[in-house]
Amino acid sequence: MADAMTTARNKAQQASESCAQVATDVADNVKNAASYVAEQAKDAACQVSKQAATAGSYLDSKAEEATSALGGGLKAAGDAIRQNVPHEGRFGQATSTVAQGLSDAGNYIEREGLKGIGGDLTGLIKNNPIPALLLGIGLGFLMARASTPRS
DSSP: OHHHHHHHHHHHHHHHHHHHHHHHHHHHHHHHHHHHHHHHHHHHHHHHHHHHHHHHHHHHHHHHHHHHHHHHHHHHHHHHHHHHSOOSHHHHHHHHHHHHHHHHHHHHHHHHHHHHHHHHHHHHHHHOHHHHHHHHHHHHHHHHHHHSOOO
8 A cells, every 4th residue: 555655646746747847848938939929029120110211211312302303493494484584674673583583492402402401491490489480370370260161
């Protein structure tokens, strides 16, 4: 009977050790799976970040191309006005001034691009905060006025 008790105790201990080993193996597998999932998520986030940077760069270059085209268009409009309108009299002076303004604006836009225009605008607002604030309030009022339905 003592032998049966010892045998049962040994089998119980072996079962316990076997269960502990299985639990350890399961824990290791879960840890490895979690590590794998975390690595895959990190890789996916890296890929998304690279794609976003590529898309941002593409949009930036397209915006600069559009800005350059706008500048060229303004210069062409100035040249067209200069060539097709009379040059004498007050009307001639006015159209000449408009044509020169369009050409100057086109040159500025082509030369500076969006970043240069943004920097100049930022400097203008920093140097003139009160007029910029009043202009913003006025534009906001006009936009609100234009967007509300009339009764």
